[in-house]
Amino acid sequence: MSEDNPFIDDAGDEVLRFVSAARNLSRLGELTDEVVSIAQKGTWRRYRTAVGVDKWHECELDYFLIACDLRHEDIARIVAYTREGAALAPMMDRDADETRRRPFEEAAAAWHSRVPETLIERAQRLGWTRSETSSSLRAAPLPPRIRARQAHGMTMDQHAARTRAQRLSAARRDELDVLVGKIRGELADDIERLYVIDQMRGLERGPGRPTVTDQERKQWLADAERLGWDKERLAQEWDVGQRTTERRIRHLRRSR
Numbered sequence: 409m410s411e412d413n414p415f416i417d418d419a420g421d422e423v424l425r426f427v428s429a430a431r432n433l434s435r436l437g438e439l440t441d442e443v444v445s446i447a448q449k450g451t452w453r454r455y456r457t458a459v460g461v462d463k464w465h466e467c468e469l470d471y472f473l474i475a476c477d478l479r480h481e482d483i484a485r486i487v488a489y490t491r492e493g494a495a496l497a498p499m500m501d502r503d504a505d506e507t508r509r510r511p512f513e514e515a516a517a518a519w520h521s522r523v524p525e526t527l528i529e530r531a532q533r534l535g536w537t538r539s540e541t542s543s544s545l546r547a548a549p550l551p552p553r554i555r556a557r558q559a560h561g562m563t564m565d566q567h568a569a570r571t572r573a574q575r576l577s578a579a580r581r582d583e584l585d586v587l588v589g590k591i592r593g594e595l596a597d598d599i600e601r602l603y604v605i606d607q608m609r610g611l612e613r614g615p616g617r618p619t620v621t622d623q624e625r626k627q628w629l630a631d632a633e634r635l636g637w638d639k640e641r642l643a644q645e646w647d648v649g650q651r652t653t654e655r656r657i658r659h660l661r662r663s664r
Contacts, residue, residue, distance in 0.1 A: 415456070415457070415458045416456060416457050416458060417455060417456040418451075419451040419454060419455035419456070420455040420456045420457040422446065422449070422451045422455070423446070423451060423452060423455045423457070423476070424457065426442060426446045426476065427476045427477065429442050430442050430443070430476060430477075430478055431477065436482075436485055436486065436489070436490070437490075439482060439486065440486045440490050440492055440493055441492075443473070443478075443483070443486055443493070443496070444486075444492045444493065444495070444496065447469055447496055447499060452464060452469065452472045453465075453466075457520070457522075458522075459520040459521065459522050460520035461520075462475070462518075462519060462520055463518070464515070465504075465507070465508050465509055465510060465515075466499070466504070466508040466509070467498070467499055467500060467501045467504035467508040467509040468499075468500075468509055468510065468515060469496060469499035469500050470483070470499075470500040470536070470545070471512065471515045471516075471519075471527070474527060474530055474531045474534060474536055475519055475527060475530070477530065477534065478534065479534045479535055480534055480535040480536040480546060481535055487500075512527075512528070512531070512543065512544075512545055513528070513543060515527070516528050516531075516543075528543045531543075531545065575649070575650065576649065591604065625660070625663070628646070628656055628660055629660050631645050631646070632657065632660055637657065639653050639654065639657065642656075642657070
């Protein structure tokens with residue numbers, strides 16, 4: 409128990425200190441430190457203050473942060489843009505079972521407020537709900553990569569790779585796989601592999617070396633005018649993908 413107030417336990421002292429500190433911090437780094445610290449200590453799970461004992465389940469950190477009067481925007485910035493904040497995401501898992509996360513309305517009904525404002529009203533005021541009159545919470549403030557994994561069952565990079573593969577015909581994928589296999593067989597180590605990737609991306613070109621020759625540009629322009637700037641026909645004519653075709657067309661139109 410707190411020596412100054414027998415109605416507040418040590419965890420309650422820590423929570424009250426956290427609330428006071430968080431309200432007065434404007435720098436993202438400082439606020440991140442406070443939020444990560446109390447989350448890792450676990451004191452937010454159960455504490456007693458003068459209004460009663462509050463308990464939060466394992467994946468209800470966002471409920472607790474609402475109770476502490478923190479804005480959705482601030483927590484979203486912490487989780488999405490800091491390495492430390494990303495570790496908080498599992499504590500706000502919307503897909504957790506009821507033993508780890510209650511419906512928001514149920515958790516709100518059990519919360520002890522020191523003011524007339526309910527937890528749902530506070531969530532609405534702080535931007536956690538879908539609208540100012542809704543009790544449904546907005547999307548959890550998770551890093552983009554975690555949201556992508558939840559939506560697609562894979563990372564953003566894996567999803568992008570699969571999407572690119574699907575845009576190619578099976579025959580073209582087979583041809584490219586053979587080409588990639590030949591290149592890999594010629595590379596001695598990761599340095600050579602990364603060098604090839606840099607060259608393909610155009611990151612390392614010799615001084616004054618043109619990306620496209622004038623002759624190539626003239627030929628592309630002639631092809632585009634002959635085929636009426638039709639993207640599909642030009643892609644077949646140039647034997648390149650849709651994105652490369654669109655990029656060439658934009659370049660040609662700007663240089664005309």
